[in-house]
Amino acid sequence: NAGVTQTPKFQVLKTGQSMTLQCAQDMNHEYMSWYRQDPGMGLRLIHYSVGAGITDQGEVPNGYNVSRSTTEDFPLRLLSAAPSQTSVYFCASSYSRRQITDTQYFGPGTRLTVL
């Protein structure tokens, strides 16, 4: 298993540009989520999904869209990039939408800079 993969690893955008961060998992996990990591603020949940076709907002959803057309893929779209979106983005997955003792498996992260 490749686990959770993310592309790209690094990205530089100009203010106002849009882009999609890709996330895929090959473990047949129901639950997937996107976090951003900023110094001193830990991990903050952006969006999550409990299965194909089902997504919902987390703590900091503004400026981001997600979709989940398949179990494997969960892309994160930045609609119009802003410097405040400069961050490290992590995708994570866990087996069951309901089992709250599940381990989360994290991707390696995407480091995004918005100029």
Next chain:
Amino acid sequence: AQSVTQLGSHVSVSEGALVLLRCNYSSSVPPYLFWYVQYPNQGLQLLLKYTSAATLVKGINGFEAEFKKSETSFHLTKPSAHMSDAAEYFCAVSNPSGTYKYIFGTGTRLKVLA
């Protein structure tokens, strides 16, 4: 509502010394608690988790944590620090009454001094 608080954003210990990273939780229901580690330029990986089976939980790389309900704590310890333990550590709590599953603390960066 569930939450976790990690005391100390940075902790330094000497190689061979005890590691103690603090985590306190707030939960309206019996919690499930996790410690994750993030090595430089990597994603997070699970160190250990408490799922109510035993209050003392052993994890990978010699780490363990003890669930103390009376103190609402789940501190992470390791008897003897190694240089390879330098990383950021996150405590997390499950969120059974909410719509999403996990809530993370703000992290503690551990530095190990030679």
